[in-house]
Amino acid sequence: DNTVATPVGARLFDQGVDIIVHSLTKFIGGHGTSIGGIVIDSGNFDWSSQPDRFKILVGPDPSYHGVVWADALGPAAYIGRVRTVLLRNTGAALSPFNSFLFLQGVETLPLRMERHNSNAKAVAEHLAANDDVAWVYYPGLDSSPYKEVADKVLTGGYGALVTFGLKGGLDAGKSFIEGLELFSHLANIGDAKSLAIHPASTTHSQLNEEELASAGVTQETVRLSVGIENIEDILGDIDQALAKSRAAAAA
Structure with a gap:
């Protein structure tokens, strides 16, 4: 979670981190006007290398037609499942206006x-x-x-x-x-x-x-x-x- 440090304060991918989350509501937005979050995947992790730890990614996913995410997407298996299954299940989609406000915040x-x-x-x-x-x-x-x-x-x-x-x-x-x-x-x-x-x-x-x-x-x-x-x-x-x-x- 790099919310408090922000990408300005800590370059976590350079330090070996594979997945970063931010509450956009905080410093990235910067003005307390919108609620949102973001998940960022470095795309460098081999999920198939540890099948016992990441069974949902290396085995058939019954919630999505039995797809094996690691086979279908390789290093993008995790973020691919986030974009499909998690987004579908939670409805966590930013509105266009909130997205605009966060993009405005990033500029400064x-x-x-x-x-x-x-x-x-x-x-x-x-x-x-x-x-x-x-x-x-x-x-x-x-x-x-x-x-x-x-x-x-x-x-x-x-x-x-x-x-x-x-x-x-x-x-x-x-x-x-x-x-x-x-x-x-x-x-x-x-x-x-x-x-x-x-x-x-x-x-x-x-x-x-x-x-x-x-x-x-x-x-x-x-x-x-x-x-x-x-x-x-x-x-x-x-x-x-x-x-x-x-x-x-x-x-």
């Missing part, structure tokens, strides 16, 4: 990702230096345990997602989100505009402490999808929201 993807990457790194560094922040997760930080891997895989930048925790816990996280003015409070990621969410009080609010922990979410967790606005505006909004959160905790 490299420029947007350049700004996403630089802004997100600046935000991560800014948060890491703030006394109200308990921790920051961003692969571009020198303190990240994933920095070495990120340097190898994310050849085009570290991405736009920054996750951090506030020392005040659940209430601090909620107050921070409510205090934001530039950031939009949305569960999506990848828009040109900056987005923020506090999972424990929204998307994961139905989970108890144990379930939150198993999902990798803590009470203080805040996720930012850093947009392409002016970095001073972004940092200013974060700082004033942190101040509001601090004041609410002291009240």
Whole structure:
């Protein structure tokens, strides 16, 4: 899944990957206007080489007149079945207008990702230096345990997602989100505009402490999808929201 890195950030076929998926709704579309996804096959994998693992591709497919996809299409067996059986069964076909919007988004993807990457790194560094922040997760930080891997895989930048925790816990996280003015409070990621969410009080609010922990979410967790606005505006909004959160905790 190369949704977050995008083709700009990670050239996965060059790294040996055979199948890549993207949520087009995120960075490729870039504006939160359409829902869509894409599956990309490198066309280089020999599906017949591992018949025990890929039985549906190397044996007769009863759902499609008994065709043996590997015999009929060779390396294109997987993507051929996706285009026929999966598309037929799910109806997952983009509308022409949504396709147009995604194509419009692709045109500016490299420029947007350049700004996403630089802004997100600046935000991560800014948060890491703030006394109200308990921790920051961003692969571009020198303190990240994933920095070495990120340097190898994310050849085009570290991405736009920054996750951090506030020392005040659940209430601090909620107050921070409510205090934001530039950031939009949305569960999506990848828009040109900056987005923020506090999972424990929204998307994961139905989970108890144990379930939150198993999902990798803590009470203080805040996720930012850093947009392409002016970095001073972004940092200013974060700082004033942190101040509001601090004041609410002291009240």
